[in-house]
Amino acid sequence: MRLPVINEELAKRIVKCETDYFTSRISSIGERAGNPEGVEIKQFGDTTAFYIQSMPWGLFNSVKGFSQDDIEKLEEIIEFYEQRNRAFQLDIHPTGTHPAMLRRLSEKGLYQNSFLSVLYGLPTCELPNLPSNITIRQIDNEADFDLYAGIHCVGSGMDIVHKHHFVNNNIGLLHRPGWKLFLAAWDGVPAAVAVMHIGSGSNIASCTLAATAPEYRRKGLQTALLMWRMYEAYQANCELVVAQASFGSSSQHNMERVGMQIAWTRSVWAPLNP
Template sequence: MVPLMSEQLYGTLERSESEYMLDRMDAIRERAGNPEGVAIERFNGALAFYSKSMPWPQFNTVKLFSEADIDVLDGIIEFYQARGRNPQFEITPGNGTKKLFQALHSRGFYQTGFHASLYVEPTGSSVPAADDSVRIRELGKEEADLYATIHCRGTGLGDEGIPYVARNNEVLMGRAGWRFYVAERQGIPGAVGVMYAKDRTASLTFAATLQEYRSRGLHTALLARRLSEARAARCELVVGQAAYASQSYRNMEKVGMKLGYTRATWSRG
C-alpha cells in the first residue's frame, strides 16, 4: 500500500533525508582527527553541513530550512563564507514560500535543480521476479574497498577517490541503523546499495551500478533486498531519492514506490 500524502507523512519524508545525513556526517566527523574537516551547525530549525575536504554540494548543504529560519539566514551564509564555501539550500514543497524564496534571491541564490523523494510501505511493495543469475549479499566492514570501488566507478569519480570513500563509509559499516549490500551477477560484483533505518523508517541512501552492468536488473534487485530487510525490521515506511524520471526513479516505481515530492535546490556562485 502507498498511503496518501498528509502533513504527518510529509514530515516523515523530510526528516528521513536529514536524519540519515546527520548520522552519516556525525560518523565521519568522529573519525580520529576529523580528517574531512566536518562541521555541523543548527540554526533554529535548519541544519547546515560542511566538509573542508569534500567540496561537493551534498556535503555542504542546508536542510530543513523554512520561512521561520529567515532571521538566521545571514548567520548560515556567514557559517559557510568563514570556511570559504558557498552552500546549497534544499527546499521542500512544504517549506517553500514566497517570502523564503525572496530572502534567498535577495542574497544571490537561485534555483539550480530538482530532486525527487519517493516512498512506499514495505508491506505494499511489488517486487519483480528475481533473476537467478543475480545475488545480493550484505557487505562487511572488511569489504569497504570493494564498496568504494563500485561507488566511485559507478558515479564517475576517479579511482583516486576510492581510499577516501572507503574510509568514510567504513565507519558506517556496523554502525547502528546502517546496512551495505553488493549485487553480483554470475559471481561478479556490479552494483552496491545502502540503507539506513531509524524510528520505523528506512532510507535508501545510496546506490550505484558499474556502467557495464546497467540495465541488467542489479539496481532493482538491490531495491527488492532492501525492501525485504525493511519489512523484516518492521519499518512502516521506505523512502528513497532520485533524479526525477531517471532510471533509478523508474526502478523505484517498478517496486511500488510513489512520488512524495520534488525538492528544489538553491545555489549561488
C-alpha cells in the same frame, strides 16, 4: 496496506528522516581520528548545515530541514559558508514554505538551480524472487567493504585509483547503528552496491545510496537491490520506504518500477555568485 496520502505531518517526517541519515553519514566522516576531512555540522533552529573542508561539492556542503520557521536564521546560514569561502546548496521542500520565504531567498542572492524527486513506497513482505544471475548479501566485514568501496568509486565515475577516498569516508557506516550495506553480484562477480538507513525510533527506511559498475548497468541490479531493501524494511517493521533521485533519471524509473511513487519534487537553491 495502501500507500498513505501525503500530508503536512507525513512530509515533515520524511524530511526529518533524510536530515537524520545525512547527519549520521557526515558525522561518521567527522569521527575519524583528528577529523582529517574537516567536517562541521551546525544547527540553526531546526535547520542543519553541513560543511566538509576537503569536499567542495554541493552534496557535502548542504543545508537540510530549512523552512519558514527558520527564515530569520538565513543570514547566519549564509555567513557560515561565506566565512569558509564555500558555495553551498539549500534544499527546499513544499512543506513549511511560504512565498515570503522564497522571496527572501532571492533577495539574499540565492537562486533555484535544480530539482530532485522525493519518492516513497511500502515495504515488501516477501523475499524478492531474484533472477538467477543476481545474488545479494549484506556487507558485514572489511573484505566485502573493500569491494563496496571499489564499486562505489567506479560507479560514481571516478578512477579506481581513488578508491581509498571511498574507503576512508564510508568505512564509518560499517556496523554503525541504523545502517545496512548490500553487495549484489552478477554471475558471482561483485557488480553493484546499495545502502539503507533506519534511524533510532523511526519506522521509515531510507534508501540512501546506490552504485553499479559501468559494465554491469542495465541488468536489473539496482531494481533487485531496491526490492531487497524494501523487504529488509518490512523485516525491521518499517511502515514506509523513502528515497531521492534526480528528476526523470534511471534511478527514479527503477524506484517507480518497484512500486514507489513521487511524494513531491524538492528544489535546490544555491548562491548566484558563490
